[in-house]
Amino acid sequence: MSADSVNDNKETSPNIKWWGEYLFELDQSRTWKFGSLILQITRHAQEWRVEFHRPLVQHDYEQSWREILDPDYVLPEPKHVERYMFRKTQNQFQLMPRLADHSVVIHPIEPIYIPAGQKGLLYISTPLWVVGFAEGHEDPLFDIPVIQPKETWFGPDTKKGELCYSTKVNGRTELEKLEPKAFRAVTPIVFHNTSHEQLRFDRMNVPIVALPLFFSEETNRLWTSHIKVIHDSSDRPSRVKIENRTPPRAGEVVYVHAPRSPGGVLFNMFDSFF
Numbered sequence: 001m002s003a004d005s006v007n008d009n010k011e012t013s014p015n016i017k018w019w020g021e022y023l024f025e026l027d028q029s030r031t032w033k034f035g036s037l038i039l040q041i042t043r044h045a046q047e048w049r050v051e052f053h054r055p056l057v058q059h060d061y062e063q064s065w066r067e068i069l070d071p072d073y074v075l076p077e078p079k080h081v082e083r084y085m086f087r088k089t090q091n092q093f094q095l096m097p098r099l100a101d102h103s104v105v106i107h108p109i110e111p112i113y114i115p116a117g118q119k120g121l122l123y124i125s126t127p128l129w130v131v132g133f134a135e136g137h138e139d140p141l142f143d144i145p146v147i148q149p150k151e152t153w154f155g156p157d158t159k160k161g162e163l164c165y166s167t168k169v170n171g172r173t174e175l176e177k178l179e180p181k182a183f184r185a186v187t188p189i190v191f192h193n194t195s196h197e198q199l200r201f202d203r204m205n206v207p208i209v210a211l212p213l214f215f216s217e218e219t220n221r222l223w224t225s226h227i228k229v230i231h232d233s234s235d236r237p238s239r240v241k242i243e244n245r246t247p248p249r250a251g252e253v254v255y256v257h258a259p260r261s262p263g264g265v266l267f268n269m270f271d272s273f274f
Helices: none
Strands: 020-023 029-034 037-044 047-053 065-068 080-085 092-099 104-108 112-114 119-134 142-145 150-154 162-169 184-193 199-201 204-206 213-216 221-224 227-231 239-242 254-257
Touching (some): 037 119, 092 213, 092 254, 104 119, 119 162, 184 204
Parallel strands (some): 104 162, 184 221, 184 227
Antiparallel strands (some): 020 092, 029 037, 029 065, 037 047, 047 080, 104 204, 112 199, 119 142, 119 184, 150 162, 213 221, 213 254, 227 239
16 A cells, blocks of 8 residues: 555554655645654755654554645644755655664563473564655655653663663564554564573563564564574573574565664673573
């Protein structure tokens, strides 16, 4: 379905595919509502003007999207304005999804236990960004979260660790119980506890910046590659491997975005195994 085919009279769309290429006449504005984020883009002869309104409180259940077809729509306050100067603007602009620009610390709503010698698969989801590309330019003009996540620190102390985003998740062992969402991507995580003790974790640092992003029309979901975690002993960190292949349950996929940090990423996914 083309992004231009969204009907303004429909508050939600059964298809999560909100991204695509849009055409602009000179001095035309186009406006989208992505959850509670309202984004407006205006093309002038030598300038792209980008405005967005983000309410003070956003909720993860706000996953509907539509294009607002009123050509005179005025964004509510407060609004953020950015202007990009060009020698001459072209008539095409592309909106795309992207994974978060920091690792994401997920907090399972209930603690998860992995008995000794057991292997399991958990599906989790993390928030998405929206990026905008002017025709002929490889780098995006803007790169903003659809829903602004909370920041957190992940590490043993204030000197060792990294700044991350934090989100609570309903990790699912069955994909069918994880609802498809327009502004979250699914990451399958395979756990293999080869140690002789039961493990429990309360939070997990997912290296989102090292993962590529895919879309599966078959499953109507955005996916990342899957992660394999092998825990051999409490005396040393778990081994973490990012799989090159796409998740088997994703079906046929199209490549959407490369990893933000494709090589040389060092990360520790757990600080609360015990």
